[in-house]
Amino acid sequence: MPVSATNSKVVYDAIKAAGVRLVSALPETWLVHLVRLADEDPDMILVRLAKEEEGVGISTGAHFAGLRTALLMQNHGFLQSINGIASLALLYKIPLLLLITDRGTMGERDPWQTEGGKYTRKVLDALNLVRDELNRPDEVRGKVAKAMTLAQSSLSPVALLLGRDLMWEEPTA
């Protein structure tokens, strides 16, 4: 599978370095290695969700209890979580580290991914969420650390979009 195992590990290590102890996830293809890494790590609590919005609640509870968390989802999972983000995270000032795979953008082959990709950023902007993109392995560690710092200091969700160039390795043919 051309999902980059190497770069998934880079992202995972960055999450760990940022102090994350609990990860909730509802995956898609690009998240396969990240979920596996969380599953194999005895020091990480992995919560497999039925719907991404649950993750907002779980991270809220963990934050109250003093734990740092990350939420793994694709952009349609982000769209699925909007009410939780507005009615809980924003209303109650809850820090969230949202790691959202950036599907439906340049290079997308799956027709069904192309709709959400057109407005993921606009929805993030409409919610006034600070966002950044992860496209190169060398920028991952620093950006994840800074996103976590901002989430914790602003008590707000912060989004990192996991880009195609980072997560996907085109097979050389």
Added chain:
Amino acid sequence: MKRIDCLRAIYPELEDCAVVTIMGAVAAELYSLGHRPNFFYLEHAMGLASSVGLGIALSQPERKVVVIDGDGSVLMNLGGLTTLARYAPRNLVHLVFDNEVLLSVGGGAPGGFKWFTTATSTGSDLAAIARGAGIRRAQLVRELDDFTEAALDGLKGDELTCVVAKVDAEMPASFLIDVHMLENRFEFARALQRMQAKTATGGTT
């Protein structure tokens, strides 16, 4: 059965727990019995009270977590029941007050007129759904004694417990909660972390 009587019956046992309630009537009635720093009233996000409870329960396995939910809220996050069942935290008690209406938006009006019933009024059985989701200890109760016994068993026990209580669709005496949402949120987090620190140093909570 009245919600306030159920709450009164378990109130003394909530002292060392992390308590998360839904918005509206349930929150206001618990508040009316006496606010405590370890009570969090989730004032808006319908359905997520059980998810917040799960997050606490997984993060502080030594702490008893009590989620006080409503039928409308549970119906909005049925998938969350399967997530609860899947991780089955032994320290979580899920109490669901099933009044068969969306009460807090006026779904049950004085005089017993119910203008917005939920599907539990036409036969959907939340305890059966919880069992079907995989929560082994899930039961439906209609009498105060049964509620009290089931809830206290859950609180003293060591297994994820769900108690669905059929209650009257009655408005609380007052909706007053004189604690700001943010004040409540910060106070609650501080209480949980203080309780945790005490347990960690071997002190009594």
